[in-house]
Amino acid sequence: MTNPRGSAANSAALSAAMSRAVDLSALKARAEAPPNRPAAPPVDGEPPAGGSAPPPGAVFEVTEETFQADVVERSLNQLVIVDLWAEWCGPCKQLSPVLERLAEEAGGAxxxxxxxxxxxxRIAQLFGAQSIPTVVAIGAGQPVDAFSGALPEPEIRKWxxxxxxxxxDRLPGIQAAEEARGPVEEPEDPRFTEAEEAFEQGDFAAAQAAYERILDAEPANELAKSALAQVKFTARAExxxxxxxxxxxxxxxxxDAQLAAADLEIAEQDPEAAFRRLIGTVRRTTGEDRNRVRExxxxxxxxxxxxxxxxxxxxRELASALF
Incomplete structure (x- = not known):
């Protein structure tokens, strides 16, 4: 779930849970298991004698064998964003290109x-990822924040x-990259900015209208579709x-009470209860009432x-209730 207003709280809760439960050294033994594996590069980025250089570029693939050196040890010097994805995951195909482009723009920060x-x-299990895409920020050898789902690009930039x-102040690679790059003004999509500002001000009608204008021009814009759904839900829940x-x-x-109760349960991070409630209501209703609950x-x-x-x-349960 990616709630524009609740994403910060959800992200904090996820990262807090990981900080208690995730020890990234759990993969260390596995990472060192292959014989004669080259030592990891030092934090200044210079490979040791006889070792291998860090992965080239701002975007690279990681495996269980390379995780310790390419993520954990690299994160001692610079921020590493881990993108947990799969080929079959539709939202991953929306999110990954955005992350890759932003990483290239970052200049090594x-x-x-x-x-x-x-x-x-095992990497997904290590993070306790319940769904994908899940994106985890690693700094100084530990997870510091995370989010799941395909967030809009402006929210990712803010994150x-x-x-x-x-x-x-903790990761020298950030400041070094920023100094080398010089001041950079990050481009923003003014259409999303307008919608987000309206949302932050609590003007849900204006935010909804702004996202609908984006979709009028770009009907396939999945980020706008997702954000619009979140705005509508938040307006109802509040x-x-x-x-x-x-x-x-x-x-x-x-x-009316059943629908409102389900919204409250979603807002309180109890989707199973909300789904059970409405599926039960579908089973008890017919005609227009049933269609209203289904929608x-x-x-x-x-x-x-x-x-x-x-x-x-x-x-699956809804299909069973309907048919």
């Missing part, structure tokens, strides 16, 4: 380490900027009756990564 989770399942600001769940549980026939549930699905197992399970 940070680098992008791409991990194919199908070929390297990266906040990380660089927070880690600049206007929802806080007693909706009590009312919904007391009167299963109250459709609301499908709109909630759009808030999540299509590969999310919870969404897949709920879609």
């Amino acid at each position: 940070w680098v992008l380490a791409k991990v194919d989770v199908d070929a390297n399942p 990266l900027g906040a990380l660089l600001d927070a880690l600049r 206007a929802a009756d806080p007693d909706a769940r009590t009312k919904a549980d007391a009167d299963p026939a109250d459709l 609301h549930l499908v709109a909630l699905f759009d808030l999540f990564d299509p590969a999310d197992e919870r969404v897949g399970k709920a879609r």
Whole structure:
């Protein structure tokens, strides 16, 4: 789920959980297992005698065998962004090109380490990735922040900027790259900027209109579609009756209460409860009422990564309830 307003809180929760549970040295023994493996380059980027140079460029593939040197040890000097992806993942195909382009623009302030989770399942397990794409920031040998799903490019830029600001004094490679590059003005899509500013000001109608204008011009713009779904949901959730769940549980026939209660459960990070509630309501209703509940549930699905197992399970249960 990628909520424009809640992404910072969700990201913080994910990174906090990882900082408690993830020890990146868990792959060290595996990384060192191949015989005669070259030593990792020192933090100044110069390869040791007889060793291998760090991966070329700002974007490179990482495997379980190279993770220790190419991610953990490299992160002692510069910010490493790990992109957990898979060939079959639709949102990954939206997100990865954006990350790759931003990494090239960064001039070495940070680098992008791409991990194919199908070929390297232990890395995904290490991070406890529940869905993909999942993007993890590594600094000074430990995860410092993360997000999942295909966020809009402006949000990714803000996320990266906040990380660089927070880690600049700890990772010498950031400042060195920025000094070498000189001041750079990051381009922004003014259409997304307009929408995000309206959203931050709580003007959901204006934000919705701005995203709809983008989609009028670019119907296939997946980032705008995702952001529009988030705006609509947030507007509903903030206007929802806080007693909706009590009312919904007391009167299963109250459709307004059922829909509002599901929104509250999604907002409180309990999608399974929301999906169960609405699927049960679909089973009890017919005609226009059933169609209304179905459309609301499908709109909630759009808030999540299509590969999310919870969404897949709920879609199957919805199909069973309908047919």
